[in-house]
Amino acid sequence: MTDRPPGRVSLPKDRIRVVLLEGIHPSALDLLRTEGYTQIAAVPRALAGADLVDAIADAHFVGIRSRTQLTAEVLEHAPRLVAVGAFCIGTDQVDLAAAMRRGIPVFNAPFSNTRSVAELVLAEIVMLMRGIPYKNAVLHRGGWVKSAEGSREVRGKTLGIVGYGHIGTQVGVLAEHLGMQVVFADIETRLPLGNARQLPSLAAVLDAADVVTLHVPDTDATRGMVDAAALARMRPGSHLINASRGKVVDIDALAQALRSGHVAGAAIDVFPAEPKGNDARFASPLVEFDNVLLTPHIGGSTQEAQENIGREVAAKLVRYSDNGSTVTAVNFPEVALPEHTGRSRLLHIHRNVPGILARINERFSSAGINIAGQYLRTNEEVGYVVIDVDGTAPQEALDHLCGIPGTIRCRVLY
């Protein structure tokens, strides 16, 4: 792999520096060590500002979870960075376009914690419908509220799911097992599982649901999606669950809707601003409400999910480092590659301008190098071409390749 862009030197694995932040599961370290990577720094918390910049300044691979903000500016300070692993689903914390333009693919774990989130949400539906957060709080203070008032079975009630993707679908299937009717809204037409029904809009779901649960990514369209108007549209006495991203819900508007009693209860796992670690303080307008179940962004935090994510994302980083494959990268042309035993593999990331491939081929041809395999994928801005040559690639070919105008990065795997 490359030491510096647009370098061309393969580093031995024991010189490749990996920095894992936010308490990524040890399964990631185990896999990296088994694969021969020895320079691994593991930090148990999220870092920001100068601490983050210092921590990743010399890193070739960085692993993060949902809190570390890899902005364009932060990426600029990590000149050796080859790839980023987001050991979670959401990648809104990374400036994906800036990473792409710097030739840095970003990998995530799109499935491994989805069941954990769905199970938590299922439990919260029952807890909210029974008024348990309030009753629990009262008993902790020495009170006693043995009453059926405001307590409902979930059977026969309507669950509204906003964002019917990997998590939303699982929540829907589990809720049907409890006898709930499931309706959902999604910007795409989705195959309804079981007896679920897709409704034409968010408003239609809010009109229909006794419990609304949010499972959308953080995007321009979803930020602030559940605002005062949306909350007013919810049925009186209904409940809201958010285990997606904090900015999807206007927290002040939610506090107001809870105060007025229009919304009977809520379970909130994600917040517009979250503490960086377990030693930092949590503050929210929601702390005053006994009928709100607050959890510290742990929807995906189970042993099963974290162990699987650790292995899954570490394996993607290793595959990119050792083989060049960008399959499943979230911001990058996806190139699937065979093994390259007995061959040199040249990886070339370039700006997607006309004529680059022709130039590459010209240079190889004039240097008399036979191309044994060539793989190319492009998107609107960047291209990624991988060239296998028999034996060891001559230095001259590498010099030519890395010198082609438009090159963002190039490296060779022997």
Ligand SMILES: NC(=O)C1=CN([C@@H]2O[C@H](COP(=O)(O)OP(=O)(O)OC[C@H]3O[C@@H](n4cnc5c(N)ncnc54)[C@H](O)[C@@H]3O)[C@@H](O)[C@H]2O)C=CC1
């Ligand atoms: N609390 C936690 O610990 C966790 C939170 N998450 C969050 O949950 C989100 C959802 O995860 P998955 O279900 O795996 O994602 P997914 O990508 O499988 O599903 C998201 C769904 O939302 C839909 N969608 C996007 N924009 C929409 C809009 N404006 N209106 C309606 N629907 C829209 C998409 O079409 C898709 O069907 C993640 O992006 C992540 O932010 C994920 C895992 C753990």
Ligand SMILES: O=C(O)C(=O)COP(=O)(O)O
């Ligand atoms: O997977 C996600 O998107 C999550 O929100 C989970 O984030 P975490 O790894 O728990 O910081």
